[in-house]
Amino acid sequence: MATMDGALLRPIARSGWGFYLLFGLLLAAFAALAVLYARLYVEGHQVTGLGNESATWGITVANIVHLIAISHVGIAISAVVRLLDIRQMKYFARIAEMITIVALPTAVLNIAMDVGRPERFIVNAFWFGRWQSPMVWSMTVITVYFTASAIYLYLALRRDLALCAEKVSQRRWLYKLLALGYTDTEQERRTHERVLWWLALIILPIMVSVHSVYGMIFGVTAAKAGWYNPLQAPYFVLGAIVSGFAALILIAALLAKVFGWRDYMAPLAFRRLGIFLGFVTFLYIYFYTSEIIVGMYGFPKAENDVAHSIVLGRFSWLFWPNVFVGYLLPFALLLVVFVSRTWGRILSLTPVIIAAALLLVATWIGRFLIVVPTYFEPRLPYQIQPYSPTAFEWSVTLLSYAFAATFFVVLLKLIPALEFPQGPAPELRKGLTLRLPFQEVSPGVKNAIVALTVLLGTSLIAQGLYAAVTGPDRPEGGASAMWVIGLLILLTLPLSLCLIRAKPAAASIEGAPEELSPPAPYERNP
Amino acid sequence: MKVLTRRRFLQTAAIAAAAPAAVVVAAPAEAAETRTKRRYAMLIDLRKCVGCESCTIACKAENNVGVDSSWRRSRRIFWNQVLYEEVEGPKPDFRFLPRPCNHCENPPCVRVCPVGATYKDEERGLVLQDYSRCIGCRYCMQACPYLARSFNWEHPTFPHADRAEGAAFSATAGGFNPLVPVRPKGVVEKCVFCIHRIRVAEAKAKKEGRELRDGDVQPACVATCLAQARVFGDLNDPESRISKLLTEYDDRVFRLLEDFGTEPKVFYIPEA
Numbered sequence: 041m042a043t044m045d046g047a048l049l050r051p052i053a054r055s056g057w058g059f060y061l062l063f064g065l066l067l068a069a070f071a072a073l074a075v076l077y078a079r080l081y082v083e084g085h086q087v088t089g090l091g092n093e094s095a096t097w098g099i100t101v102a103n104i105v106h107l108i109a110i111s112h113v114g115i116a117i118s119a120v121v122r123l124l125d126i127r128q129m130k131y132f133a134r135i136a137e138m139i140t141i142v143a144l145p146t147a148v149l150n151i152a153m154d155v156g157r158p159e160r161f162i163v164n165a166f167w168f169g170r171w172q173s174p175m176v177w178s179m180t181v182i183t184v185y186f187t188a189s190a191i192y193l194y195l196a197l198r199r200d201l202a203l204c205a206e207k208v209s210q211r212r213w214l215y216k217l218l219a220l221g222y223t224d225t226e227q228e229r230r231t232h233e234r235v236l237w238w239l240a241l242i243i244l245p246i247m248v249s250v251h252s253v254y255g256m257i258f259g260v261t262a263a264k265a266g267w268y269n270p271l272q273a274p275y276f277v278l279g280a281i282v283s284g285f286a287a288l289i290l291i292a293a294l295l296a297k298v299f300g301w302r303d304y305m306a307p308l309a310f311r312r313l314g315i316f317l318g319f320v321t322f323l324y325i326y327f328y329t330s331e332i333i334v335g336m337y338g339f340p341k342a343e344n345d346v347a348h349s350i351v352l353g354r355f356s357w358l359f360w361p362n363v364f365v366g367y368l369l370p371f372a373l374l375l376v377v378f379v380s381r382t383w384g385r386i387l388s389l390t391p392v393i394i395a396a397a398l399l400l401v402a403t404w405i406g407r408f409l410i411v412v413p414t415y416f417e418p419r420l421p422y423q424i425q426p427y428s429p430t431a432f433e434w435s436v437t438l439l440s441y442a443f444a445a446t447f448f449v450v451l452l453k454l455i456p457a458l459e460f461p462q463g464p465a466p467e468l469r470k471g472l473t474l475r476l477p478f479q480e481v482s483p484g485v486k487n488a489i490v491a492l493t494v495l496l497g498t499s500l501i502a503q504g505l506y507a508a509v510t511g512p513d514r515p516e517g518g519a520s521a522m523w524v525i526g527l528l529i530l531l532t533l534p535l536s537l538c539l540i541r542a543k544p545a546a547a548s549i550e551g552a553p554e555e556l557s558p559p560a561p562y563e564r565n566p
Numbered sequence: 567m568k569v570l571t572r573r574r575f576l577q578t579a580a581i582a583a584a585a586p587a588a589v590v591v592a593a594p595a596e597a598a599e600t601r602t603k604r605r606y607a608m609l610i611d612l613r614k615c616v617g618c619e620s621c622t623i624a625c626k627a628e629n630n631v632g633v634d635s636s637w638r639r640s641r642r643i644f645w646n647q648v649l650y651e652e653v654e655g656p657k658p659d660f661r662f663l664p665r666p667c668n669h670c671e672n673p674p675c676v677r678v679c680p681v682g683a684t685y686k687d688e689e690r691g692l693v694l695q696d697y698s699r700c701i702g703c704r705y706c707m708q709a710c711p712y713l714a715r716s717f718n719w720e721h722p723t724f725p726h727a728d729r730a731e732g733a734a735f736s737a738t739a740g741g742f743n744p745l746v747p748v749r750p751k752g753v754v755e756k757c758v759f760c761i762h763r764i765r766v767a768e769a770k771a772k773k774e775g776r777e778l779r780d781g782d783v784q785p786a787c788v789a790t791c792l793a794q795a796r797v798f799g800d801l802n803d804p805e806s807r808i809s810k811l812l813t814e815y816d817d818r819v820f821r822l823l824e825d826f827g828t829e830p831k832v833f834y835i836p837e838a
Contacts, residue, residue, distance in 0.1 A: 091640020093639060093642075096717060155752075168699060263708065418713055513676070
């Protein structure tokens, strides 16, 4: 146990010179980003290569789509582990969740760098959101997805935070506070497992909707040839799964190497991830091929011109290398890993890692090729100026990854990235963590709180949607705020179910909520 | 901009409580073909247009559009723009097509705006802009098939105008049109059929106790056109000059990208 604890706690407990060097570099990059962003804010978007008779959305928008795509992997892995009970992937789950938690704010940072009025876009989209606009759908689902993922991560973490409070001497106050009175009884474990099971199930469709909505932003724009496509939603979701899993493989492999976690993240598990990635890549190639073929055969001139410009025209220098080295080569690598008896038996991570890295870059370029070529085939005779992203634009786009890395490293230092093993309950000293007064209530009060939350949340959502749909086309304000807040209130339900303990009455069953059925499989002793 | 007041919240709650099942999607009322609602439109006679671009320049002066101080064409803002097409072949020629905002009846830009910064003015049949609400996401620019919209990539500059303090309120307005707001960087703008001139004419007509007459309002481009190639008026008024011309040239008048279904309101009489 001691060695396991040591391995699990290594990033939290000790900070070597390597960490300080890395963190220093990251902070420097973050500071550079802040300076550049300030300049962008003061001078306006003239510092980018975008323009009026040119591309109006460029590499920053491609970056946004890429980051949102990467953020999928959190619940994808968590759902696989928890719902399908695939224990082998257990140790990837929290790292994946951390990637989600880090990727989403970075995406919002990129959005802030792309819009013309960053100081008002969140407030305006929240308060004046028009339900007809795909961007408002994206605001809603991203908010919900981020909050739900954060709550999921927190609840899954709670036990480990309490264990950290016991085992880690630094920042003990933080863990005591964050664990919020977790007592590790059998009952509490069961409640958490049940709630997390259902939460994982609910977040899955939210995850699909997040990137579907991004596909829709492009898909409903009939004016832009190449964007208008009913299948953008599933196409984007597929691309998201590819990017997300590629990112997970790379980051998990790096962490396993740095912290010596090979025992927990076995090469066999990586192989499985790699095979799944290969399968999804195949599906993505299938979709992409059908897009290109239909585009080349298409008769609407603009559509044909855009496909032509990608395959044979001004973007072909980027397209073909991307297809061969970025999609087909990684797919071949992963196919070999899957199929070959000799090569597949070599449980080396190298082909999987190479394939993942290539795919991660290839999907970024793929998104660039979705966003930009359409501007050069206008439907009216305009003189379209070439789009050449400025060094400034590249800097802010790529430095946003420094923000993501900084955030990730901070999370690594604060929370255990791997789950602690579970022995028979209880494993914690009682009263170790901070417990707030509202956390011990009678069962009746707890049921009332739950019922009230559900009522308030659903009524706000209904009100907001009703006001939006029957209100004027130009919103007067408040409708979108209502439905978003309603959704967020509903999302506090898992928290109240887990954090608030119903004091057991003398002869009645413990106050675990009965509406959660069927009982979900929970962790057995390893 | 009205904030969601408590009264409205309670009203909504009362309605919601009273009619739980019948959530009727109230489609925006179809533009009724009545005299009280106007449908402003423009007719441009391409036989007369010589491509002088006076309309473009007059529009820029009228609407306080910043002068592009940079050499970059991609920073230029055009509310009205003259498109050129070179006709090759046995009889090489140049064709000009002035393109303001089409003020579509079914505007794709309005549909996608996340905050309602661009909106349809049903009273006048215009598509207008609210610069204070615009977040600069440029989604409307993606949705417009005519590329009629421009983004402010930088603070607009007016080197020709008197920038002394209070100049905007002086007799000459310092080179600015005091009726039109100067947009900040980061928002999208486009032709609004000189809504400020329309409002002035409406106020004048109201003061004189009469209805607006055809010809009371002329956007800057229409008023300036050297060849008098542009006509502006209300489609809902069968007696207006534009309605009569449209009836007369009905067999050959065309609109841009008609099959898109945007129902644009800028009509063109083609060259012979």
